[in-house]
Amino acid sequence: MAAVQGHLSNGADGPDGTDAGGEDTPPAFRHAVAALCGVRVRPEVELDPTPPPRRLAPYSYALEAVVTGAPGDDEELAEGRLILLHDPAGHDAWRGTFRLVTLVHADLEPEIAADPLLPEVCWSWLTGALEARGLPYGEPSGTVTRASSHYFGAMGEREPSTRIEIRASWTWLLYTSPSPRDTR
Numbered sequence: 001m002a003a004v005q006g007h008l009s010n011g012a013d014g015p016d017g018t019d020a021g022g023e024d025t026p027p028a029f030r031h032a033v034a035a036l037c038g039v040r041v042r043p044e045v046e047l048d049p050t051p052p053p054r055r056l057a058p059y060s061y062a063l064e065a066v067v068t069g070a071p072g073d074d075e076e077l078a079e080g081r082l083i084l085l086h087d088p089a090g091h092d093a094w095r096g097t098f099r100l101v102t103l104v105h106a107d108l109e110p111e112i113a114a115d116p117l118l119p120e121v122c123w124s125w126l127t128g129a130l131e132a133r134g135l136p137y138g139e140p141s142g143t144v145t146r147a148s149s150h151y152f153g154a155m156g157e158r159e160p161s162t163r164i165e166i167r168a169s170w171t172w173l174l175y176t177s178p179s180p181r182d183t184r
Helices: 027-037 118-132
Strands: 045-049 059-068 076-091 096-108 137-149 161-172
Touching: 027 059, 027 076, 027 096, 096 137, 118 137, 118 161
Parallel strands: none
Antiparallel strands: 045 059, 059 076, 076 096, 096 161, 137 161
């Protein structure tokens, strides 16, 4: 199992991507990044640092993930990105100071893609995983999109394909305090 690493939006991460920034970085953010760095993943999940968005929050940290079949198998089953956002002043829409954002893409079997309940099931995978681990979260939002591709002309020899995309975000309540603007 590999340890998590990533990049900080302020460029303060070290060459291995595991430094949570310097003295100017809020302690709560450094602690949250350290918590992500301490996470262990299954052998078929490969994590790599990626540049985080710089305009969504004053502080951010990002990872890319690729899921393959059995260890040593190069077949890519899914890919994704996880972004930790932090605004020490709080954010009205988040109702907190931390937000996790994820984007996942995966190929699907046509029979599974045809299931009319697929979007609801995919969303329940996310919320169920958070709840099963006892992770407090709030303000969840997102989309589940399935896309089918049929190929024509010079690409006509390719088999049709179906892909699912899950975009989701939620407020990370474990490392957050109520937003100063949330004193209603």
